[in-house]
Amino acid sequence: MKVKYDSSEYMELRQQKILELLNEQGSLLTDDLANKFEVTTQTIRRDINALCESGLARKLHGGITLSPALDNLAMSKRVATNAPVKHQIIKAAIQELQSGHTVFLSYGSTVAQFASCLPRDISLTVITNNLDAVSHLTGFPNIDVWVAGGQLRHQHRDVSGVHTQTFFKGFRVDIAVLGVGGISAQGELLEFQCDEGELTKIMLKNSRKSILLADSSKYLRNASVYAASLEDIDTFYTDCQAEKLSQLCEENNVQLNIIEVK
CATH class of the missing domain: 3.40.50.1360 (Rossmann fold)
Incomplete structure (x- = not known):
């Protein structure tokens, strides 16, 4: 079942849902996320960049994975x-x-x-x-x-x-x-x-x-x-x-x- 989230109004909620999925599956593909949330791959890449910059995840080729979390950000x-x-x-x-x-x-x-x-x-x-x-x-x-x-x-x-x-x-x-x-x-x-x-x-x-x-x-x-x-x-x-x-x-x-x- 697809879940539709407007890219502006629900940006934070969409990123939270991505983290929930990431915790369950360990890694996710950009194209699959774009399809699930019915947004563009560019929008999902912005979400991925935001999550990675916050230390919550790590980029993979074509997707995202859990951060190793060996230490906190400064x-x-x-x-x-x-x-x-x-x-x-x-x-x-x-x-x-x-x-x-x-x-x-x-x-x-x-x-x-x-x-x-x-x-x-x-x-x-x-x-x-x-x-x-x-x-x-x-x-x-x-x-x-x-x-x-x-x-x-x-x-x-x-x-x-x-x-x-x-x-x-x-x-x-x-x-x-x-x-x-x-x-x-x-x-x-x-x-x-x-x-x-x-x-x-x-x-x-x-x-x-x-x-x-x-x-x-x-x-x-x-x-x-x-x-x-x-x-x-x-x-x-x-x-x-x-x-x-x-x-x-x-x-x-x-x-x-x-x-x-x-």
Whole structure:
């Protein structure tokens, strides 16, 4: 059965569907995709280029395959990826925080942007290893910031390792604000490095509530390290409208907030 998607209005939805098919089949042909979605091969090639530039897939001769996902993109590239979408997600999620909260802010570009968008008059205690978040929070005099030590990851602009994990283990917080490398079709939360997965586990264990921030590009994104699953998350903010993801959230009692990007 063919599925018709207008090339402009449904571009993001079509790319999401391509990722779903890619996750199921491993590789896809450009001509087959054009036929399935009833668009031109030029349109499908633009979709393929967008997915590959985001690190979500890899080009093959005449088609596309899953990315090997050995590592994440550098922070400088991630900051610019889907920036307007991330801003809308962040704007909605920030309403969860109230003055007096103690908060974990995890690694990643979305969480760093979350820090920059906090209300100027909010009073918080923040624990983080995210150096971009720390840089943003220097302009918030009402926020006490505890910065983890550890090994500097230059391209990710954070610190990690055993010392970082030990530092986080010493806190009990109200809310953990988390990003993620990828979300599998089974609802697994995946990361690119073991240190990232371990730190996510610690933050989830030591927080009373967890908030996941992830734009639609993270759904079905291939990554190799298991960190947690959707059942470990309390609230999820995303723009992804994939029906299966919504079903997974419902099955795992996750409060799903789908953000309509304007």
